[in-house]
Amino acid sequence: MKRYKDLSPSPRIILTPGPVEVDPRVSRALSYPMLGQFDPEFTALMNETMQMLRELFRTSNRWAFPVDGTSRSGLEAVLTGLIEPGDRVLVPIFGRFGYLLAEIAERCGAEVVTIETEWGTVFDPGEVIDAIDRLKPDLIAIVHGETSTGRMQPLEAIGRACRERELLLIVDAVATIGGVPVETDAWQLDAVIGGTQKCLSVPSGMSPITYNDRVEAKLMRRKRIEKGIQPDGYIEKDPSLFIRSNYLDLTQLQDYWSPQRLNHHTEATAMLYGLREGLRLVLEEGLEERFARHRLHERALVAGLEAMGLTRYGDDSCKMPVVTCVCIPSNVDGEAVRSQLLADFGIEIASSFGPLKGQIWRIGTMGYSCRKSNILLGLAALEAVLPLHGASIVPGAAISAALVIYAEGAKPDA
């Protein structure tokens, strides 16, 4: 007797800030035949993936590889590797994922100091630099694109200030990598953590990271303490300074990703195929072209929402181009609208966290999900559903407003 039905997930239009739809080429790559993790054919794919990641992160760092696990694994690997117990870590917080950085840092034994700014805004870089000078942290961890509020923190001046003060800057670019510029070298970011399931349109399960020599030097110093060996002789081992994870120990991971291929974990080979194909798609499209595509669809979405009479949440000057936050009209049950969009149209938009729960919807325009048909269908569905839930919107205006943007975007000089 057949107890469980065949797996047959419903087709969806995913307009959330992740996970988003996967390009069919990535899905295909995920199903390719297995290779052993030390098969030269596979290790050649690993090397190619590292090179593709350098291009994605815009860096000449030696180290650029995926950590197996969701984006949190990349965050934990970097923070666990860099934070020694008692280190003072500054986390500027402008949304939910700032709290995640603070929580991980605390678990690593850091003395966490935070500064916070109102949700829906970001920091003036000067505020962060003042906090650095006042609080004298050992390192700084900050989110680039805060999906909970849809805001993006400018990083260039903060990167410069950290470099001048010889402080390490760690950046969560989980939601921005592949959708908007992340300039690892030009902005002087020491370690950057990306995500697969957002603008790269690869399923969740790997976290691409990159870090520079300054980070590696700190990791290796801890490694030497663990081994009890220094360049000039033996030192006493100090267990309190060991990297507190085996799975996420970057010194071991980099040995595995180096030509030595020192055995560590069993690589998630199918995920690597998927990531490599996702990166190939990004680089084939071209980073600048991809950023422009994300901008165009964001503009079309925003024009449609505005034409409907909906209000956007947050400060537009720091809006993430890949997430649009919409205020739920006061008389409308946001969850009921989301449920109907899913049930009747197969369209998913996101709710929100903490103080914004029930206040805003978050609409993602990321990766393969970010395309004209999805935007138009999303707008049409919202326009149809909202009046049924008591919202008074301007009927019949959204699609034409979006189409005007697409027509402008199609002009050669647009």
Ligand SMILES: Cc1ncc(COP(=O)(O)O)c(C=O)c1O
């Ligand atoms: C900005 C940001 N950082 C970190 C994460 C955590 O990523 P994951 O759920 O893949 O571990 C997310 C996930 O939504 C995110 O949006």
